[in-house]
Each structure stands twice: as C-alpha cells, then as structure tokens.
Amino acid sequence: MELSARVGVVPAGVRVDPATDPHAQVFISYAREDEAVAQRLRELLHGEGWDVWWDRDLYVGTTWEQHLLQVLEGCRAVVLVWSAAAAASDWVGREMAAAAGAEKLLPCVLDATPVPPPYDALQFAPLQGWTGDRGHPALPGLFAGLERHVLPSRIETVRPGFDTACLGPEIDLPGIPGVGDELPYLHFSVVMNPARRLAWYVASEVRPQKTPPERPVSWSPDPTLSRLFQPANQHFTGTGFDRGHLAAAASVGWGEPRQAEIAVRQAFYWTNMAPQAANVNRSTWLALEQLERRLAERHGAVAVFGGPVLDPQDPLHVVTNETRGRIRARQTFRLPRAFWKVLVWSAGGGLRSACFDLPNVDAPALPVRRPVDEIEAVTGLDFPPEVRDAVPADAAELRT
Structure with a gap:
C-alpha cells in the first residue's frame, strides 16, 4: 500500500497518541480514488462535533502500518466508504474486517458495487452520487449510528x-x-x-x-x-x-x-x-x-x-x-x-x-x-x- 493512498484526520499540527487521544475516536476507511468524498465526509462529521482521525500526518520513517493498526484498534467507530475502488483495495478489506469484528463498522455505499458477505447483512448508508449535500436523507441514519458508538467529542458545541x-x-x-x-x-x-x-x-x-x-x-x-x-x-x-x-x-x-x-x-x-x-x-x-x-x-x-x-x-x-x-x-x-x-x-x-x-x-x-x-x-x-x-x-x- 502506498502511504498516499491512506487518509485520516487530525487538526493541523497536532500529533496524536492512538491509544489514548480522543482525536482517534472516529476513523474513516476508504480507497485513494475516493479521497475527495472522504474529505467531504470528514468535514461534515467535524461540523457535527466529532473529531475524526486520518493518517495524512503519518510521516516518512514512521512504522506507519503498525501506527495505523493501533489507531484502527483504539478508535470507537469506523466509517467505511464503500465503492468499486474500495472493493479492489486489500487494505480497505483489512480495515473492514477488523472494524466488523469489533462491531464498530459504519458503512457508506457510493456506487452499485456489491457488498461481500457477511458485511452485506449490515445496514449501509446509501450515498450513491453524494457530492457533499448536508441535507442528504441518508445522513441522519449515519449520525445516529455514530452516536450509538461514540458521542461527539465536542458535544458542548452541538x-x-x-x-x-x-x-x-x-x-x-x-x-x-x-x-x-x-x-x-x-x-x-x-x-x-x-x-x-x-x-x-x-x-x-x-x-x-x-x-x-x-x-x-x-x-x-x-x-x-x-x-x-x-x-x-x-x-x-x-x-x-x-x-x-x-x-x-x-x-x-x-x-x-x-x-x-x-x-x-x-x-x-x-x-x-x-x-x-x-x-x-x-x-x-x-x-x-x-x-x-x-x-x-x-x-x-x-x-x-x-x-x-x-x-x-x-x-x-x-x-x-x-x-x-x-x-x-x-x-x-x-x-x-x-x-x-x-x-x-x-x-x-x-x-x-x-x-x-x-x-x-x-x-x-x-x-x-x-x-x-x-x-x-x-x-x-x-x-x-x-x-x-x-x-x-x-x-x-x-x-x-
């Protein structure tokens, strides 16, 4: 996996400890081709009060794979961006399996790509064709699912x-x-x-x-x-x-x-x-x-x-x-x-x-x-x- 293929989010200039820092509460899993959608999703969740971690702050020389897995294990919820590109990504598959095994997977579907079993039994947020519209009818279900796992880190603002x-x-x-x-x-x-x-x-x-x-x-x-x-x-x-x-x-x-x-x-x-x-x-x-x-x-x-x-x-x-x-x-x-x-x-x-x-x-x-x-x-x-x-x-x- 290329490092540039992975994206997550922390505030600029802030380094997080994935084992203890609350910024690692929500993790977005997606393929490189869907980075623009993941960025819009990150901004949306941030506006709702969640602090979402992603791995753009990983730096050359770090043991990035171990670090990423630590964050994935320590987070409270994983929002999966599912698409044809995600289906072709071995790394997205690993993240999906780990999150589903920990019962913290919240999937979003971007296109008609079939979801493989056993994950097809999960309730997906249908975001086909989503371009960032904050009024999309599938978003309240996604927010409610997230809140069942973790309340917004900045709940006092929302x-x-x-x-x-x-x-x-x-x-x-x-x-x-x-x-x-x-x-x-x-x-x-x-x-x-x-x-x-x-x-x-x-x-x-x-x-x-x-x-x-x-x-x-x-x-x-x-x-x-x-x-x-x-x-x-x-x-x-x-x-x-x-x-x-x-x-x-x-x-x-x-x-x-x-x-x-x-x-x-x-x-x-x-x-x-x-x-x-x-x-x-x-x-x-x-x-x-x-x-x-x-x-x-x-x-x-x-x-x-x-x-x-x-x-x-x-x-x-x-x-x-x-x-x-x-x-x-x-x-x-x-x-x-x-x-x-x-x-x-x-x-x-x-x-x-x-x-x-x-x-x-x-x-x-x-x-x-x-x-x-x-x-x-x-x-x-x-x-x-x-x-x-x-x-x-x-x-x-x-x-x-």
Whole structure:
C-alpha cells in the first residue's frame, strides 16, 4: 500500500497518541480514488462535533502500518466508504474486517458495487452520487449510528442546551413535579419524563432566521437515550394523530447555516415530539409557532417553554404493553389531552410574556390565554420568578 493512498484526520499540527487521544475516536476507511468524498465526509462529521482521525500526518520513517493498526484498534467507530475502488483495495478489506469484528463498522455505499458477505447483512448508508449535500436523507441514519458508538467529542458545541441568559437576565428551567432529566440540544432542551415517554416540556431560544434549512425526511430516535424512554413511530402510525414538534424546527433552526442544520436535525429526534390531533398540529399549535417567530423578528429573541399537560388520568394510547427483557411493562404510553406554551421576551426595559393552553382535540379551537400561575396549576411545573413576574402582553402586541 502506498502511504498516499491512506487518509485520516487530525487538526493541523497536532500529533496524536492512538491509544489514548480522543482525536482517534472516529476513523474513516476508504480507497485513494475516493479521497475527495472522504474529505467531504470528514468535514461534515467535524461540523457535527466529532473529531475524526486520518493518517495524512503519518510521516516518512514512521512504522506507519503498525501506527495505523493501533489507531484502527483504539478508535470507537469506523466509517467505511464503500465503492468499486474500495472493493479492489486489500487494505480497505483489512480495515473492514477488523472494524466488523469489533462491531464498530459504519458503512457508506457510493456506487452499485456489491457488498461481500457477511458485511452485506449490515445496514449501509446509501450515498450513491453524494457530492457533499448536508441535507442528504441518508445522513441522519449515519449520525445516529455514530452516536450509538461514540458521542461527539465536542458535544458542548452541538448540544449546549437552552441558553438561560438568552434574554439577558438568567431564566432558569422550570421545576418539575417528578422524575426527569434534561436532554440538551442546539438552541433548545428537552426535559424528559421517562415514565411517560414524553417531555415534561421543551425550553427553546428562538431568534430570527431568514432561510431555515430543509427539514429531514424522517424522525429518528435520540441515540443517547434508551428507546424505551422516548416515543417511537409505532405510537403514531395509523392512530390519526400527528407527530407534533414541541420545539418547532423552523424556530430553533437559526444561526450560521451549519448550526441551523444541526438544530433542525435535532428537532426531529423522537424526544421532541408528542401525539397531537391534526387540527392542533397543523393549525392552533402552528399559529403559536408562527407567533413566536414573529416576536423573535421584532424583539431579537424569545424564550419559549411548551409541552403536553401530563395527567395520570390521560387515556391509554396504542402499544401500551411491552416486554423489556424479563420485565413486562403495562400502560407505557398515554395520550395527553392538552398542550401549553409560554413565550417570554424583552421589551421596554423589562420582560413581557404570553401564556396559552389548548385542548388536544381534532376540532377548531383557538389557543386560550392563561396567567402563568394557571399553567403551573395544570402542569405541576414551577416557573422561575423572572417568568412569573413578566408583564403579560396585551392583545395588540400579539397581533402586530
């Protein structure tokens, strides 16, 4: 193998120890003829928060084969670029076998070259004809597969969560009346109720965005959370209920183009959806999403809190009984009968607010304005004083 035939990635000027350095977490395997595609893939993964190693920094005189094998053994995931050139490469074959044996192979297919057994049983990301389009429908599956092996090394850059200082004064996350956990994403956080497989609420920072990125073609699970603790497609298919965004993709998809793309993709994680009646999702809830974006255009930023009203008496929904290992779980998913949303923004030297609730029914109904203490009463949440003390906006402020 010629040294020039191998490519990997580390930041310029940085030497890595493949046995210990986190830069060796993700490895790209490909043939020399596919170097341009591998470079685009490396840049894409780097933009998603991963540090990807490649072997361009190998230098003359080093025992490069031993060094490369050490990196391959020490990495957490191997992204394979499969093509006719890769099929003809003995070295790619060795890397593919080693990665598959360690159960860390994530293959991408560039052309119609058959994948040999036993690797043909693996799920491949179909990237035929891919030229670097960051909105390609196969990429979310590749990202999700990678996250199951290793979280992005710079996760704080792609999952910082809701910015509590987005309006100036600190606005803490509301307290919850039970067990939950914050799942941070880019420009928003989901506070998850694992017992209900739904969010207590979502807190998001909404700012103006002139050209929101394209929406993904499908939803996907958050790979950092067990699928048993988040909703899934089976809870929606054939039920008549929509997969409703709690934080709208168009609302959190702001910032630099790559940031916006990441935020929109994360907005399509199952953790950010709830079963909404069609009229709610496509009319009343949509109207509130449009309102928060209008307010962001006018005031620069809006802090948005919203989610389902979770009541122990909510009716059972589909697929309510499941087997989890040796445990039989009953009543694992219930249908929320209402939703709520609280908008907070800065205007006139202070904070303004607008709070709403609406029934989860497929019939025409306008969102109802409520004081924040009534939202607390029906949800059990405890909003911070900055939200409670915000001055309710009058109707004219919300119409213009």
